[in-house]
């Protein structure tokens with residue numbers, strides 16, 4: 001599978017298709033970003049919701065650009081408007097399997113903001 005080159009200057013006024021999104025997760029920059037955050041959390045990041053050991057490094061405001069902008073603005077946090085730009089910039093959170101699944105479901109239902117309001121702890125994004 002061919003891994004596309006990340007070009008920050010590239011205009012992407014549309015959502016990337018699923019294949020292109022998956023490819024971003026295989027880039028060296030992604031592994032680096034994830035590893036850096038893991039170190040910041042002492043090598044053992046905890047789920048922001050339940051505090052259990054986390055295994056998923058997650059994009060806080062999600063994949064969908066419209067929803068991401070709405071969520072970020074409602075929560076008063078900074079998030080770039082385009083998925084491709086947010087991908088390596090975050091904001092990120094660590095989640096356990098259970099909470100990553102429930103967050104993903106909420107995101108797909110367009111209810112990410114509700115989910116975050118219910119579950120966001122004082123920890124916030126990192």
Ligand SMILES: [Zn+2]
Nearest residue numbers: 047050096099
């Ligand atoms: Zn959890």
